[in-house]
Amino acid sequence: METATHQSDESILIQGLRSGSEADFQKAVRLYTPGMMAVARYYLDSASAEETVQDCWVTVIDAIQKFEGRSGLKTWLHRIVANRAKNHLRKNKREVSADFSESLDPELANRFAPNGRWATPPSLRFEEDAESLMENGALSDCLDQHLARLPETQRSALMLYEAHQHKSDDVCNILDVSASNLRVLLHRARQKIFLMVETFQETGEC
Amino acid sequence: MLMCRDLARIASDYIDNELGTAQKLSVKMHLMMCRDCRSFIGNLRASTDLIQAHSSYKPDPELVRRIDEQVAQALNAKKN
Numbered sequence: 001m002e003t004a005t006h007q008s009d010e011s012i013l014i015q016g017l018r019s020g021s022e023a024d025f026q027k028a029v030r031l032y033t034p035g036m037m038a039v040a041r042y043y044l045d046s047a048s049a050e051e052t053v054q055d056c057w058v059t060v061i062d063a064i065q066k067f068e069g070r071s072g073l074k075t076w077l078h079r080i081v082a083n084r085a086k087n088h089l090r091k092n093k094r095e096v097s098a099d100f101s102e103s104l105d106p107e108l109a110n111r112f113a114p115n116g117r118w119a120t121p122p123s124l125r126f127e128e129d130a131e132s133l134m135e136n137g138a139l140s141d142c143l144d145q146h147l148a149r150l151p152e153t154q155r156s157a158l159m160l161y162e163a164h165q166h167k168s169d170d171v172c173n174i175l176d177v178s179a180s181n182l183r184v185l186l187h188r189a190r191q192k193i194f195l196m197v198e199t200f201q202e203t204g205e206c
Numbered sequence: 207m208l209m210c211r212d213l214a215r216i217a218s219d220y221i222d223n224e225l226g227t228a229q230k231l232s233v234k235m236h237l238m239m240c241r242d243c244r245s246f247i248g249n250l251r252a253s254t255d256l257i258q259a260h261s262s263y264k265p266d267p268e269l270v271r272r273i274d275e276q277v278a279q280a281l282n283a284k285k286n
């Protein structure tokens with residue numbers, strides 16, 4: 001994942017945004033929009049999420065002047081999106097619904113015998129590392145499809161925690177979930193990806 | 207005694223080092239004896255690596271274009 005990891009890169013970018021540089025805005029938009037969409041999609045449908053992220057970028061033009069840099073640009077942007085998305089929800093009197101009651105994926109749960117042992121154990125051995133697995137274009141496409149099929153809540157949690165490398169506290173804050181509910185979302189999403197990779201390795205099909 | 211199904215429930219917590227000492231120890235004991243659960247933990251960990259390495263999570267070009275346009279408009283409006 002490409003992000004402005006070096007502190008100096010980030011401060012240069014922030015300077016550019018403060019001075020109203022169009023080129024720097026374009027750079028930042030490409031860098032941070034995926035994460036911002038992951039936040040917005042947790043709360044909103046696709047169209048409202050896009051609208052919210054768009055509005056946020058316009059807000060940033062003025063708000064960046066007051067940005068103190070305590071939290072890092074990414075976290076700051078994600079919080080702006082989360083606040084806007086939550087306001088949007090409130091206005092439309094909708095609520096985020098997610099199932100936090102069971103941490104085991106139903107498909108995986110079926111693979112245990114009544115005595116609690118594996119009836120259908122994991123069939124695959126991971127010998128390749130993730131980077132080389134990703135070079136398999138078909139697997140990468142398959143992963144895209146499965147990520148798209150995850151419930152929004154699970155996907156957002158997974159994206160923020162895994163792909164955008166947020167700390168748990170940050171994700172809980174941005175998504176308004178308790179630490180234990182975040183654990184459920186993450187675990188459920190990972191199991192789905194595990195099942196997908198297993199099927200793919202076994203059959204060569206997505 | 208921790209069974210395979212119990213371990214599968216808390217596998218992510220184990221991977222992320224979010225378990226308490228006692229639970230962590232019972233997972234470790236189980237993993238020493240159970241090949242299937244070792245495989246499951248390994249695969250689940252690999253799945254998370256896979257998501258981290260998955261770089262195709264790119265923004266929709268159409269959305270990016272619209273944002274560029276709006277930002278440019280707002281920047282120009284500010285200058286004038």
Ligand SMILES: [Zn+2]
Pocket residue numbers: 118209210213236240241242243244
């Ligand atoms: Zn076991």
